[in-house]
Amino acid sequence: MAVPTFVDRVVLHVHAGRGGNGVASVHREKFKPLGGPDGGNGGPGGSVILRVDPDVTTLIDYHHSPVRRAEHGGQGAGGHRNGGHGDDLVLPVPDGTLVLDERGEMIVDLVGAGTEVVVAQGGRGGLGNAALASAKRKAPGFALLGEPGEELTVALELKVVADIGLVGYPSAGKSSLIAALSRARPKIADYPFTTLVPNLGVVTAGDTTYTVADVPGLIEGASEGKGLGHEFLRHVERCAAIVHVVDMATMEPDRNPVADLDVIENELSRYGGLEGRPRIVALNKIDVPDGRDMADIVIDEIRARGLRVFPVSAASRxxxxxxxxxMAEIVAAERAAHVVEEAPRIVLRPRGRGDAAEFTISQENDVWLVQGDKPERWVRQTDFSNEEAVGFLADRLNRLGVxxxxxxxxxxxxxxxxxGSLDGGVVFDFKPMVDAGASVLGSRRGEDNRFEERRPSEQRRRAIESAYDDRGEGETRADVARREDDARRDQP
Structure with a gap:
């Protein structure tokens, strides 16, 4: 089984990190059994980022490992200690990588070193009870859960970024031309489909340096899937010009240079999007006697079509x-026509669903369906085993107007x-204006009076001071306070 060395299309499954949970904690020290909430926040989960790396030329790593996961955020802790941030997962991709969603629609075209896109956002960390405390909710007995990170399936499709694209029949000499023009050393042999991947070479002509790429295996019907060319036609889409490499020494009796040129042009036209690119024709293999004679026969006919024609030999140079x-002249003119100031690196982030209305309500099969970024996110953050946390959720939904x-x-x-969704959402029985959460503690919804109950009153303080004056041998002030509290609780 052949092992691929060049891959230009993969399906990638990415999982961003989950946010860490917040923690409910109370500061405790001697003589202060309830010193205040000090639970820290959970750390955010890591995001999955695609970034253009000039040293990467293929997507083969993602062909072998198509599932990638970022790091989860750390859980909060007492003492106002926040959880650690999950590390982002940065995936290097070649210059010219298209990112497509599951429907085949383009998310972003990554062109230029350092350009990056956040394809999966890490989940938010949950708030600890210290961050949830307020004037009415002085000692929250709950914290928020961290949110799950985004999960996404995307297709990565590489379109080679080259200035000049070489097209032509198999064995026309495209790879030989790249080898002769540059220092690239592609595999070369005298049989069809020698080239199974696009070859790239860097050429310098005068003050202009540019890249040249060939499209392997173009034959008649390539735009419909025949041969290998249909797999690689996308790689000429970014080229400033197209160079037809025409074989002057083909041994096939039913072929001639002009017909070969027409066939390849027809395939490019049927593929679409390349009509406005300048064309050059290179009549290759004139070092062969019959090849030079054939070039002399067809050169005027091709020039009559308004094309620039160059008889060349990759073998003799x-x-x-x-x-x-x-080719350098065309590239320089193209660059001059599109001169722009160097832009800073662009970071693209997917738009959240909450950018429009905060929530929507519809009725389906006798069920009220509430959807929106905020309510769905709040549900994910709620610990439903904690009644006070459920009451906090009810408060938030009520303030939002649900x-x-x-x-x-x-x-x-x-x-x-x-x-949420009908098949994966959280189901409630609608009970309007019902107190919950902190109300089980004897206070209004969203309020906690445990501080008030535990805080010593002036009367209690005086009782402890009086009892301390009459304390027994070896009793400490804490012992006296405990004895006085026990006596007070025993009173009817």
Whole structure:
């Protein structure tokens, strides 16, 4: 089984890191059994980032390992200690990589060293109870959970970034031309489909340095999937000019240079998008006696079509200087026409669903469906085993206006309400204006009076001071305070 060395299309599954959970903690020290909430926040999960690396020329790493995961965020801790940030996972890709979604629609075209896109955003870390404390909720007994990171399946498709694209029949000498014009050393042999991957070479002509790439295996019907050319036609889309390499010494009796040129042009036209690119024709293999004679026969007919024609030989290097300077002229003109100031690195981030309305409500199969970035995110952050956390969620949804909207739409007590999707959301029984959470502690919803209950009053302080004056041998102030509290609780 052949092992691929060049891969220009892969399907990649990315998983961003989950945010760490916040923690509910209370500061404790001697004589201060309830010194205040000090739970830290969870750290955010790492994101998955695609970044253009000039040293990477193939997507083969993702062909072998198509699933990539970023690091999770750390959990918070007491003493106001926040969890650590999950490390981002940076995946290097070649210059000219297209990122497509599952529907085949382009997300971004990554061109230029350092250009990057965040394809999967790490989850937010959950808030600890210190961050949730307020004037009304002085000692929250809960914390928020970290959010899961985004999971996404994308297709990566490479379009080689080259200035000049060489096209032509197999064995026309495209790889030999690249080897003769540059220091590239592609595999060369005298049989069809020698080249199985696009070859790149760097050419210098005068003050202009440019890249040349060939498209392997173009034959008649390539645009419809025949041969190998349909796999690589995309690699000429970015080229400033197209050079037809025409074989002057083909041994096939049913072929001639003009017909070969017409066939390749027809395939380029059927592929589409290349009509405006300048064309040059290189009549190759004139070092062969029959090849030079054939070039003399067809050169005027091709020039009559308005094309620049250069008889060349990759073997003897005849005509290569003129061809290289003609290509450099086109590249220089193209660059001059598109001069722009160097832009800073662009970081593209996917747009969240919450950029429009904060939430929507619809009714499906007698179920009220609440969808939106905020309510769905708040549900993911909620620890449903903690009644106070559930009450906090109810407060947030009420402030957002979810309850009022449901009532306005005709929702009645006991109706099923789903936040999220029908198949994966969280189901509630609608109970408008019901206190929850901290109310189980004897206070209003969203309020916690445990501090008030545990804080010593002036009367208690005086009782402890009086009892301390009459303390027994070896009793400390803490012992006296404990004895006085026990006596107070025993009173009817």
């Amino acid at each position: 005849e005509g290569l200087r003129e061809l290289s300077f003609a 309850e009022d909207r449901l009532l306005a739409l005709g929702a009645a007590e006991g109706d099923a309400v789903v936040i």
